[in-house]
Amino acid sequence: MNNTPQIPDAAASHPAAQRWMVGSPPPRDRQVRFAEGGLFTFPQLRWAFSNIRQLMPTVNVWRGHGPLRPLPRADREDIDAIEFLPLGGTQPMRWDASLAANYTDGIVVLHRGRIVYERYPGVLQAHGQHIGWSVTKSLVATLAASLAADGLLDTSAPVTQYVPELAVSGWGNATVRQVLDMTTALQFSEEYVNPNAEVWTHARAGGIVPRPAGYDGIDGFCAYLQTVKSNGEHGRGFTYRTINTDVLGWIVRRITGLSLSEALSQRIWSQLGAEQDAYMTLDAEGTEFAGGGFNGALRDMARFGEMMRGEGWFNGRQVVPTAAIDDIRTGGDRAHFASAGYALLPGWSYRNMWWVTHNAHGAFMARGIHGQNVYVDPFAEMVIARFASHPMAASMHTDPTTLPAYHALARYLISAP
Amino acid sequence: MNNTPQIPDAAASHPAAQRWMVGSPPPRDRQVRFAEGGLFTFPQLRWAFSNIRQLMPTVNVWRGHGPLRPLPRADREDIDAIEFLPLGGTQPMRWDASLAANYTDGIVVLHRGRIVYERYPGVLQAHGQHIGWSVTKSLVATLAASLAADGLLDTSAPVTQYVPELAVSGWGNATVRQVLDMTTALQFSEEYVNPNAEVWTHARAGGIVPRPAGYDGIDGFCAYLQTVKSNGEHGRGFTYRTINTDVLGWIVRRITGLSLSEALSQRIWSQLGAEQDAYMTLDAEGTEFAGGGFNGALRDMARFGEMMRGEGWFNGRQVVPTAAIDDIRTGGDRAHFASAGYALLPGWSYRNMWWVTHNAHGAFMARGIHGQNVYVDPFAEMVIARFASHPMAASMHTDPTTLPAYHALARYLISAP
Numbered sequence: 001m002n003n004t005p006q007i008p009d010a011a012a013s014h015p016a017a018q019r020w021m022v023g024s025p026p027p028r029d030r031q032v033r034f035a036e037g038g039l040f041t042f043p044q045l046r047w048a049f050s051n052i053r054q055l056m057p058t059v060n061v062w063r064g065h066g067p068l069r070p071l072p073r074a075d076r077e078d079i080d081a082i083e084f085l086p087l088g089g090t091q092p093m094r095w096d097a098s099l100a101a102n103y104t105d106g107i108v109v110l111h112r113g114r115i116v117y118e119r120y121p122g123v124l125q126a127h128g129q130h131i132g133w134s135v136t137k138s139l140v141a142t143l144a145a146s147l148a149a150d151g152l153l154d155t156s157a158p159v160t161q162y163v164p165e166l167a168v169s170g171w172g173n174a175t176v177r178q179v180l181d182m183t184t185a186l187q188f189s190e191e192y193v194n195p196n197a198e199v200w201t202h203a204r205a206g207g208i209v210p211r212p213a214g215y216d217g218i219d220g221f222c223a224y225l226q227t228v229k230s231n232g233e234h235g236r237g238f239t240y241r242t243i244n245t246d247v248l249g250w251i252v253r254r255i256t257g258l259s260l261s262e263a264l265s266q267r268i269w270s271q272l273g274a275e276q277d278a279y280m281t282l283d284a285e286g287t288e289f290a291g292g293g294f295n296g297a298l299r300d301m302a303r304f305g306e307m308m309r310g311e312g313w314f315n316g317r318q319v320v321p322t323a324a325i326d327d328i329r330t331g332g333d334r335a336h337f338a339s340a341g342y343a344l345l346p347g348w349s350y351r352n353m354w355w356v357t358h359n360a361h362g363a364f365m366a367r368g369i370h371g372q373n374v375y376v377d378p379f380a381e382m383v384i385a386r387f388a389s390h391p392m393a394a395s396m397h398t399d400p401t402t403l404p405a406y407h408a409l410a411r412y413l414i415s416a417p
Numbered sequence: 418m419n420n421t422p423q424i425p426d427a428a429a430s431h432p433a434a435q436r437w438m439v440g441s442p443p444p445r446d447r448q449v450r451f452a453e454g455g456l457f458t459f460p461q462l463r464w465a466f467s468n469i470r471q472l473m474p475t476v477n478v479w480r481g482h483g484p485l486r487p488l489p490r491a492d493r494e495d496i497d498a499i500e501f502l503p504l505g506g507t508q509p510m511r512w513d514a515s516l517a518a519n520y521t522d523g524i525v526v527l528h529r530g531r532i533v534y535e536r537y538p539g540v541l542q543a544h545g546q547h548i549g550w551s552v553t554k555s556l557v558a559t560l561a562a563s564l565a566a567d568g569l570l571d572t573s574a575p576v577t578q579y580v581p582e583l584a585v586s587g588w589g590n591a592t593v594r595q596v597l598d599m600t601t602a603l604q605f606s607e608e609y610v611n612p613n614a615e616v617w618t619h620a621r622a623g624g625i626v627p628r629p630a631g632y633d634g635i636d637g638f639c640a641y642l643q644t645v646k647s648n649g650e651h652g653r654g655f656t657y658r659t660i661n662t663d664v665l666g667w668i669v670r671r672i673t674g675l676s677l678s679e680a681l682s683q684r685i686w687s688q689l690g691a692e693q694d695a696y697m698t699l700d701a702e703g704t705e706f707a708g709g710g711f712n713g714a715l716r717d718m719a720r721f722g723e724m725m726r727g728e729g730w731f732n733g734r735q736v737v738p739t740a741a742i743d744d745i746r747t748g749g750d751r752a753h754f755a756s757a758g759y760a761l762l763p764g765w766s767y768r769n770m771w772w773v774t775h776n777a778h779g780a781f782m783a784r785g786i787h788g789q790n791v792y793v794d795p796f797a798e799m800v801i802a803r804f805a806s807h808p809m810a811a812s813m814h815t816d817p818t819t820l821p822a823y824h825a826l827a828r829y830l831i832s833a834p
Contacts, residue, residue, distance in 0.1 A: 057474065058471070
C-alpha cells in the first residue's frame with residue numbers, strides 16, 4: 001500500500017490546466033498568493049515561478065540601451081528523438097519526454113551560438129522572466145570574479161575587509177575565496193524539506209516566505225547574516241550554503257557603491273545585448289536576494305551561458321575577463337566536493353559558485369532548485385538554459401533525467417550532420 | 418503665529434539630500450517601507466514614486482519586440498528663462514524655477530516631435546519608471562476608446578453587459594459612456610486629506626496602502642467595486658472618482674480576455690517603439706490598479722503624448738483610430754464639468770478620462786496626483802510629459818505653477834526662431 005499522495009504530472013499540473021490566476025478576477029481557490037505560501041507550494045509554484053514580480057517587490061536589472069544581440073536560428077526537430085539513459089534507470093528516455101519529466105517551463109539550446117531548440121511547455125513566455133533561484137549565485141559570483149580580475153576585489157582578503165559588520169559572525173575569520181567556493185564552516189542547514197532548517201529563518205528574514213502573524217524575528221538579509229555562527233574550521237570542505245552568496249552580494253555592494261541589481265546590470269546584463277530586462281527580489285531594506293532572487297528571460301540566460309562558453313567574449317566585447325572564466329572552468333578542489341556527498345555528481349567540483357563536471361567535454365553549470373540550469377559544454381560548443389517548476393526543490397530529483405540528456409544532446413550535436 | 422510645520426522644499430527634500438535608501442543596508446531611519454506608509458508620506462514619497470516596484474508587487478507592461486522609435490533631439494537652453502505668471506500670483510516665475518516649485522522628478526518637452534527640453538531633477542533616471550497615478554486613467558480610457566473604435570466595445574451599452582457582477586452596485590444602471598466621462602453618481606469621496614474618505618477603503622482593498630493588523634475588510638478591487646452604491650442619477654454632472662477607471666479596467670479584461678497590463682501592451686505600449694517596459698501595481702488577486710497604478714519611463718510617456726498629438730498616428734502606424742482621439746480632443750460637456758467646481762480649470766471639460774482645456778491651442782492633458790502630467794498642445798505642436806513628487810496630492814497645488822508655464826512655453830515655441 002502506498003500512502004504517498006500522487007503528485008500531478010507536468011500535464012496535470014500545468015497552470016492552464018489548473019487554471020491558476022485565470023479570470024477577472026480568478027476564483028478565490030485558483031488564486032496564487034504570496035501570503036498563503038503560493039511561491040513554495042506545488043502546483044501553484046508552476047505559475048508563481050514565471051510571475052514572481054506579481055507576488056512580491058522586485059528591482060529591475062536593466063538591459064541597458066545597447067542594441068539587442070540576435071541569436072541566429074537553426075532549429076532542429078530531430079533533437080526530440082534523442083535517447084538517453086536516466087541516471088539509475090534501466091529504460092532509455094526520449095529527449096522530448098525529459099521535458100515533462102522535469103516539469104520544464106522553458107528550454108533553449110544553443111549550438112555554435114545558434115538556437116537549435118527552444119520550447120516553452122509551461123506558462124512562461126519567451127519575453128517573460130522566470131526565477132533562476134541559485135542560478136543567481138553563478139551570476140553574482142561571475143560578477144565578483146570580474147571585479148577581482150579588474151583588481152577591485154581581493155579574493156584572498158578577509159570578508160571583514162569589505163564588510164566589517166560580519167566580524168562577530170561565522171565569516172569573521174573567513175576569506176572571500178572561501179565564500180566564493182563555499183568552504184566556509186557555518187551553522188546553517190539548507191535542507192528545504194526540514195521546516196526547522198536555518199534556510200527558512202533566512203527566508204523569513206529576507207521576506208522570501210510569508211511571516212507568521214506578529215512576527216518579531218530577524219528583519220533583513222544583512223541582519224540575519226550577522227547572526228550566523230561558525231561550526232568548525234573554514235577551508236576544509238565544500239558545503240553548499242546560500243548565505244555565502246548573500247555575503248558576496250554585500251561585498252559587491254560595498255566595492256561598487258551600487259546596489260547588486262545595478263552592478264549586475266552595469267557589468268553583465270547590459271553587456272549581453274539582452275532582449276529583456278531582468279529583475280531581482282529584495283527584502284524590506286532594499287537588499288536583493290543574492291543567493292536566489294534573479295529572474296530573467298530564457299534566451300538572455302542562454303546569452304549569459306554563451307558568454308561563459310566564449311571565455312567572457314560575447315556581443316563584440318570582453319564582458320568578463322578570460323582569466324575569470326578559465327578559473328571557473330578549471331574547477332575547484334574535487335576532494336572538498338566529494339566530502340559533500342552528492343551521489344549523482346561524482347568527480348565534480350565547485351568553483352566561484354559554478355558546478356564543474358570535470359567530464360570529457362569540460363562542462364560546467366549553474367544550478368537552481370526545482371530544475372533551473374545554465375549548462376555550458378565547451379567541447380560540444382553547446383549551451384543549454386532551462387527553467388522548470390519541478391515539485392521537489394533538490395536537484396537530485398531533476399538530475400537523473402537532465403544530466404544524461406544534456407550529455408547525449410552534446411554528443412549528438414558533435415556527430416550530427 | 419504659524420502652526421503649519423515647514424514643508425521641505427525640492428532641494429531639502431531631494432532623496433539624495435535626505436539619503437533615503439542609501440547604504441548597504443540603509444540605516445533603519447532612512448528606509449522607505451511600504452508597511453510604514455512610505456508610499457504616501459512626504460518626503461519619503463520623493464524616493465518611492467521612482468521606485469514603486471521595490472515596495473509592492475507589480476506586473477510588466479511589455480514594450481514588445483519592435484525597434485525603439487527614436488526621439489530626435491533639438492535641445493534649447495533658452496527655455497529655462499521663459500517667464501510666466503503663476504495662477505493667482507503677482508510676480509512672474511521663470512520656467513526653471515517652476516521645476517523646483519513642483520518638486521519635479523522628470524520633465525521632457527517635445528516640439529514637432531523633437532526633444533527640446535529634458536531634465537531629471539529628482540531621483541528618477543531616464544531609463545527608470547515613475548508612477549503616473551491618474552495618468553493611468555487616460556491610458557486605460559484611450560485603450561478603451563481604441564476598442565470602441567474597432568467595434569469591440571459599445572460605449573452606449575450598460576456596464577453590466579460586460580460585468581454582470583456590478584448589477585447590484587451603483588453601476589447597475591450606468592452606461593460605459595457615463596463611466597468613461599465620470600458622470601456616474603456614486604457614494605465615493607476622493608478627498609485624500611480625509612482619512613475616512615472611501616478612497617482609502619478602496620486603497621486598502623487593493624493593497625495600495627498598508628492594512629492594519631488583523632485587517633478583515635474588503636479584499637481586492639473587484640470585491641470593493643461591487644459594494645459601491647449610487648448616490649443619485651447618473652449622467653447629470655462630472656465627479657472625479659478613481660473607481661470608474663477600475664470598472665473600465667474590468668470591462669477591458671472581459672472584452673479582451675487579457676489582463677489589463679497585457680491589453681495595454683498589445684494595443685498601445687508595444688506600438689510606440691517605447692524605450693522601456695512599463696509596469697502596473699496590482700492587488701492580491703492579480704487585478705491591476707486601473708485607476709492609478711501605471712509606471713512608465715518619462716520619454717515613453719512623451720511618445721504616448723506624441724501619438725495623441727498625431728491623432729493616433731505614431732511610429733509609422735495608426736496606433737489608435739483617429740476618431741477616438743478626435744472625440745477626446747473635442748471634449749466633454751462643459752456644463753457638467755463646471756458643476757464639479759474646479760476653480761483653476763474654468764471652461765474645461767472631461768472626456769474619456771482626459772482633461773480638455775478648450776483653450777485657443779486645443780490643449781488636453783492626463784493628470785495624476787502629486788504632479789503627474791501628459792500635456793498635449795496640438796496648435797503649438799508641443800507635448801510635455803512630467804513626473805513629480807509634490808508634497809500635496811491635489812493638482813490645485815501644482816496647477817498654479819504648471820498650467821501657465823506650459824502655455825507660456827507653447828507660445829514661446831510657436832514664436833521662437
